[in-house]
Amino acid sequence: xxxxxxxxxxxxxxxxxxxxxxxxxxxxxxxxxxxxxxxxxxxxxxxxxxxxxxxxxxxxxxxxxxxxxxxxxxxxxxxxxxxxxxxxxxxxxxxxxxxxxxxxxxxxxxxxxxxxxxxxxxxxxxxxxxxxxxxxxxxxxxxxxxxxxxxxxxxxxxxxxxxxxxxxxxxxxxxxxxxxxxxxxxxxxxxxxxxxxxxxxxxxxxxxxxxxxxxxxxxxxxxxxxxxxxxxxxxxxxxxxx
Amino acid sequence: xxxxxxxxxxxxxxxxxxxxxxxxxxxxxxxxxxxxxxxxxxxxxxxxxxxxxxxxxxxxxxxxxxxxxxxxxxxxxxxxxxxxxxxxxxxxxxxxxxxxxxxxxxxxxxxxxxxxxxxxxxxxxxxxxxxxxxxxxxxxxxxxxxxxxxxxx
Numbered sequence: 001x002x003x004x005x006x007x008x009x010x011x012x013x014x015x016x017x018x019x020x021x022x023x024x025x026x027x028x029x030x031x032x033x034x035x036x037x038x039x040x041x042x043x044x045x046x047x048x049x050x051x052x053x054x055x056x057x058x059x060x061x062x063x064x065x066x067x068x069x070x071x072x073x074x075x076x077x078x079x080x081x082x083x084x085x086x087x088x089x090x091x092x093x094x095x096x097x098x099x100x101x102x103x104x105x106x107x108x109x110x111x112x113x114x115x116x117x118x119x120x121x122x123x124x125x126x127x128x129x130x131x132x133x134x135x136x137x138x139x140x141x142x143x144x145x146x147x148x149x150x151x152x153x154x155x156x157x158x159x160x161x162x163x164x165x166x167x168x169x170x171x172x173x174x175x176x177x178x179x180x181x182x183x184x185x186x187x188x189x190x191x192x193x194x195x196x197x198x199x200x201x202x203x204x205x206x207x208x209x210x211x212x213x214x215x216x217x218x219x220x221x222x223x224x225x226x227x228x229x230x231x232x233x234x235x236x237x238x239x240x241x242x
Numbered sequence: 243x244x245x246x247x248x249x250x251x252x253x254x255x256x257x258x259x260x261x262x263x264x265x266x267x268x269x270x271x272x273x274x275x276x277x278x279x280x281x282x283x284x285x286x287x288x289x290x291x292x293x294x295x296x297x298x299x300x301x302x303x304x305x306x307x308x309x310x311x312x313x314x315x316x317x318x319x320x321x322x323x324x325x326x327x328x329x330x331x332x333x334x335x336x337x338x339x340x341x342x343x344x345x346x347x348x349x350x351x352x353x354x355x356x357x358x359x360x361x362x363x364x365x366x367x368x369x370x371x372x373x374x375x376x377x378x379x380x381x382x383x384x385x386x387x388x389x390x391x392x393x394x395x
Contacts, residue, residue, distance in 0.1 A: 103390075
């Protein structure tokens with residue numbers, strides 16, 4: 001009964017998914033498989049040894065390290081950080097050309113064609129997950145042969161960031177459409193989620209109460225990064241409650 | 243007269259660009275073939291695709307083997323080369339825009355809507371200019387999505 005009412009209220013099959021991610025910090029080992037998978041999936045260029053030594057790398061996802069205790073009784077905690085896809089995103093209102101906005105599915109979208117490179121968004125992002133392309137991307141051979149045709153190559157002069165693998169969401173929708181079925185929980189797996197050996201990351205539609213991610217969000221262990229800022233991120237971190 | 247001359251120039255120029263003067267009208271109007279007989283991906287994949295020479299030779303080993311263009315085709319075949327067709331539609335990689343044929347075919351958008359009346363063309367010419375305006379106009383007319391992310395990602 002309640003399910004029927006929900007379906008009717010949401011327009012039956014026309015339901016708009018609300019994408020969210022849950023990351024279990026107690027499972028994350030900091031192996032950085034997600035970082036590699038992301039760069040490979042999304043055509044994120046490598047900076048090279050010299051530039052990397054100066055801290056000029058570009059990663060749509062990074063692993064933050066937190067140290068607890070005094071050496072040698074030290075405990076390290078890892079936190080994968082990507083664009084938090086905020087509902088109240090600080091990056092959006094500062095863009096003078098509307099190149100970044102939140103779409104109906106809750107994704108914080110970056111349109112490269114529109115971006116004029118003011119970099120206001122990157123400066124206003126409290127999570128520092130937006131990157132400005134000072135140079136056109138280059139790939140040393142043979143990395144140029146593994147570029148993903150589903151993802152645009154971003155030119156110089158624009159800002160780029162994690163898209164929640166929007167192209168994979170699109171692909172999953174098209175596949176479901178071609179098969180004449182609805183998108184099921186688990187059909188969409190961003191590169192980071194797919195590659196996580198500890199299965200610490202879960203992606204899905206949080207408006208669907210039966211989805212894995214919705215259940216994790218309601219587990220009582222979930223919290224958000226810099227919650228006090230009121231940015232309302234769509235990335236939720238699960239930790240053991242103290 | 244002038245327009246006829248212009249047309250001739252355009253047609254000649256396009257013909258010269260393609261390695262073989264393939265006539266669409268002969269295949270579609272006369273031989274009653276469908277677009278998807280050769281552009282197989284148009285209904286099921288991202289890219290409509292261009293046919294392999296193996297597909298051409300399925301018929302042309304036996305049919306119209308004496309026509310000059312078919313003779314040129316068999317020369318490629320004998321050398322075991324694909325025909326280096328020139329694409330006339332498509333977006334540059336730098337355009338940062340993605341297009342998928344399959345969902346448009348599922349929405350029953352006719353090929354001619356974006357490619358013009360190819361059935362009456364000999365060598366295909368670019369009859370329709372694809373701009374964001376033309377895409378979005380159609381998307382709005384058919385109540386398809388007009389989210390930027392639908393194409394730009």
